Amino acid sequence: MTASVEPGLRPPPTAEQVAAFVVATAVWAPSVHNTQPWQFAAERSELTLRADAARQLTVADSHGREMLMSCGAALFTAKLALRSLGYVPETRVLPDAADPLLVARLRWRRQAAPTLAEDRLFNQVMRRRTHRGGFEPVPPPPGLIEALRQNAARHDAALRVAITDQARAALASITEMAERVERLNSGYVRELAAWAPPPGSSRLDGVSASAYPARAEPTSPNFPARDFARGRGWGLRSSTRISAARFTGIVCLLTTPADGPASWVGAGQALQSVLLTSAAWGVAAALHSQPVEVGWLREELRHELGDGSYPQLVLRLGTVIEDAISVRRPVASVLTASRAIFDAPKSA
Ligand SMILES: Cc1cc2nc3c(=O)[nH]c(=O)nc-3n(C[C@H](O)[C@H](O)[C@H](O)COP(=O)(O)O)c2cc1C
Structure with a gap:
């Protein structure tokens, strides 16, 4: 069965499809130089998030600080994706000294409707873009x-x-x-x-x-x-x-x-x-x-x-009036699963 991986669709029914949806959303997190330094693994109703050290900026970010910040942004986004589906994320945020690339484990078992505030944030995941330049002369909204x-x-x-x-x-x-x-x-x-x-x-x-x-x-x-x-x-x-x-x-x-x-x-x-x-x-x-x-x-x-x-x-x-355009790698290249959740490549 083909997994639904497009954010914004109806809640997918299987754990594999939930995982694919969550990762498809999480990849839209910001990352330093758009390195997308993350790798996800799905096992039943659990996702493991690891930093992908091959994508670390070894000169500008020799300690991996920005790599882990980028993973933290992806983790927040993954949790928001789970909330959008009505799941309550249970997160164990590591890192663990014995496994320095391990960032977090994310499980979903309980359900509760998302709040309006969570929905509002979720709706911005695909729209938000990093701006590079000056802003319009408009004061910030109060509050x-x-x-x-x-x-x-x-x-x-x-x-x-x-x-x-x-x-x-x-x-x-x-x-x-x-x-x-x-x-x-x-x-x-x-x-x-x-x-x-x-x-x-x-x-x-x-x-x-x-x-x-x-x-x-x-x-x-x-x-x-x-x-x-x-x-x-x-x-x-x-x-x-x-x-x-x-x-x-x-x-x-x-x-x-x-x-x-x-x-x-x-x-x-x-x-x-x-x-x-x-x-x-x-x-x-x-x-x-x-x-x-x-x-x-x-x-x-x-x-x-x-x-x-x-x-x-x-x-x-x-405030800006023009948004930048950004790109992301497909879910299949950042998610490994215990069971196949993607179509096999079609033979020519
Ligand atoms: C830890 C961190 C540091 C960043 N530093 C810069 C920066 O110095 N200059 C910049 O233009 N963008 C910076 N960015 C933004 C990324 O370049 C941006 O998130 C990435 O290109 C993806 O584009 P998007 O945010 O528009 O989706 C940073 C992002 C993160 C998470």
């Missing part, structure tokens, strides 16, 4: 920031908003410095190139040229984007609808009280919760992990925070 703070706190993370011009400028200059340091590192540049396929590529991972503007959109203060195009003129041409004035948006820093695999998975869950909630309020996010990839700059940032917490990601939130 959004408080809601996002609460979301982050549920995963033992904190979303701190840079409220003063001084704090925004300091974060911008650390981001700018990190971007400059990384561009001088030939290993980093090669790694970035490996995850930035050229326009027209049929690859289903990496940051495609349809996901960033052809011309950088400086804001004040400026948070430089990654140089995916590397001077080749790739990227989306700006539409005439885009207003001349581009805004930096609300500048935030996601932090955790501790550092290590469990905190990174938690930060990833917090991130996806924040991104989907923002999307449900019509707000997009630009992400900057450059400042936390350069060790001494991350330390400097940590020192600035002054309370011992660990910076995990810089976010800018705002």
Whole structure:
């Protein structure tokens, strides 16, 4: 039997189909450079999520911090998919020192109707896109920031908003410095190139040229984007609808009280919760992990925070009128199952 793997369909009846649906939804989580560094295994009513170390950015992310954050975002999305089907996820979040790539086990046995809030978030999974550039001059909806703070706190993370011009400028200059340091590192540049396929590529991972503007959109203060195009003129041409004035948006820093695999998975869950909630309020996010990839700059940032917490990601939130396009690998390449749940390839 062919599994229903399209999010949004009616609840599939078998455990195998639930697993396929959940994974088909989870892959739409954000991941650093769209590496999609996850692998799922299904066994009856249980999914195991493992990080795929072959997809780790060994230069920019030598500790696997962003890899596990990406897996945390996928875990949050998988749980939301289960809720959309009316299942109550039972999660054992690892990692386990003896099996460092193991991220979580997810079971579903009980049922309860999803809440309206869960439905709203689920509806954003396929719509949410990472933004790369400036924002429209529109103030954030009242109440959004408080809601996002609460979301982050549920995963033992904190979303701190840079409220003063001084704090925004300091974060911008650390981001700018990190971007400059990384561009001088030939290993980093090669790694970035490996995850930035050229326009027209049929690859289903990496940051495609349809996901960033052809011309950088400086804001004040400026948070430089990654140089995916590397001077080749790739990227989306700006539409005439885009207003001349581009805004930096609300500048935030996601932090955790501790550092290590469990905190990174938690930060990833917090991130996806924040991104989907923002999307449900019509707000997009630009992400900057450059400042936390350069060790001494991350330390400097940590020192600035002054309370011992660990910076995990810089976010800018705002309103956009154009969405980027992103790609994902098919479920069959990220899910292994104890029983076949896909059609056998048709012979020619
Ligand atoms: C931990 C993490 C770090 C990221 N860092 C950046 C970044 O520095 N710059 C950027 O443009 N996007 C960053 N992203 C966003 C990814 O590039 C994006 O999620 C991926 O390309 C998939 O696209 P989508 O989010 O539009 O679905 C990051 C995402 C994650 C999860």
